[in-house]
Amino acid sequence: MRIGHISDLHILDLDKPRPLQFLNKRLVGGLNLLLNRSNAHSARVAKRALVELDDLDVDHIVISGDLTNLALDSEFAAASKIVATIPDARRRVSVVPGNHDYYTPGAVRTDRFERHFKPYLKSDLPRFQLDGGYPFCHLRDDVAIVGLNSGIATPWLFATGRVADAELDAADRLLKAPELDGRFKIVVVHHPLLPDEHHSIQFNRRLINSDAVLEMVRHRDVDLVLHGHNHYFSILKIPKLGSPGTTYICEAGSTSASSLDNPTMAGKFNIYTIDDGRLAEVESHLFESHETGFIPWHSEVFRREISED
Numbered sequence: 092m093r094i095g096h097i098s099d100l101h102i103l104d105l106d107k108p109r110p111l112q113f114l115n116k117r118l119v120g121g122l123n124l125l126l127n128r129s130n131a132h133s134a135r136v137a138k139r140a141l142v143e144l145d146d147l148d149v150d151h152i153v154i155s156g157d158l159t160n161l162a163l164d165s166e167f168a169a170a171s172k173i174v175a176t177i178p179d180a181r182r183r184v185s186v187v188p189g190n191h192d193y194y195t196p197g198a199v200r201t202d203r204f205e206r207h208f209k210p211y212l213k214s215d216l217p218r219f220q221l222d223g224g225y226p227f228c229h230l231r232d233d234v235a236i237v238g239l240n241s242g243i244a245t246p247w248l249f250a251t252g253r254v255a256d257a258e259l260d261a262a263d264r265l266l267k268a269p270e271l272d273g274r275f276k277i278v279v280v281h282h283p284l285l286p287d288e289h290h291s292i293q294f295n296r297r298l299i300n301s302d303a304v305l306e307m308v309r310h311r312d313v314d315l316v317l318h319g320h321n322h323y324f325s326i327l328k329i330p331k332l333g334s335p336g337t338t339y340i341c342e343a344g345s346t347s348a349s350s351l352d353n354p355t356m357a358g359k360f361n362i363y364t365i366d367d368g369r370l371a372e373v374e375s376h377l378f379e380s381h382e383t384g385f386i387p388w389h390s391e392v393f394r395r396e397i398s399e400d
């Protein structure tokens with residue numbers, strides 16, 4: 092099974108925001124964000140990634156949050172239109188929200204993310220799903236994908252996240268369910284669980300209860316954690332606690348990033364190949380230009396990393 096991983100699309104909608112929508116947090120943060128992001132993220136690059144993922148024969152696509160910037164209805168409409176272009180999207184897409192999708196209390200209160208992405212939150216194990224829609228579980232072949240919500244409305248200059256205690260408890264029970272026995276287990280959550288070699292965990296950008304989430308993941312035999320938020324490729328390995336083996340924690344980077352000057356800042360997506368119940372390969376693809384699209388990036392390094400296990 093091949094799983095495509097895209098993230099942090101930050102789809103802009105510059106036509107629609109009305110002055111009233113920039114009140115409070117949006118007034119200061121929103122205008123700033125739009126100015127900085129209008130050059131940094133491109134819907135065209137995100138759409139190109141989806142076309143290429145299709146050509147590369149992925150079976151399923153995971154989207155690890157931050158599909159919008161200000162959690163505006165119009166941004167969600169534009170992002171969900173792009174996601175809906177994925178063939179057989181209702182069966183082949185798993186998506187969780189990021190901090191930008193919960194940018195304001197109003198977006199959280201009106202379940203804006205959940206309304207726009209409802210088809211992709213439908214769980215195969217609804218008995219574990221709380222009222223808000225999480226955790227959900229998608230069972231596809233011998234793989235189980237568990238989606239968590241770490242989005243919370245935060246004060247200005249904060250991009251923190253938190254998985255609610257009740258949701259974490261439900262996820263813990265879900266991961267022990269008999270339907271997951273013998274399957275390759277993937278957990279998707281927007282915020283990173285650990286620092287990587289380039290990113291320490293900043294106080295105002297952290298997952299507040301990352302220790303509890305990490306402990307659950309390691310005790311419940313999770314094979315792969317997919318996240319976003321840093322806009323940077325990373326692959327980390329940590330021993331499982333409940334059984335022998337390794338939990339991989341991977342970030343693809345921001346798929347829509349359109350910088351061509353610096354490869355670390357250019358758009359990326361990952362593909363994970365799961366073979367015989369184990370992670371066999373991680374491929375990273377990097378946006379090169381609108382003419383050539385995405386190209387494979389550092390693939391041998393990642394192949395070596397994994398074959399060492």
Ligand SMILES: [Fe+2]
Binds near residue numbers: 101
């Ligand atoms: Fe982001």
Ligand SMILES: [Fe+2]
Binds near residue numbers: 189190191250320321
């Ligand atoms: Fe984020």
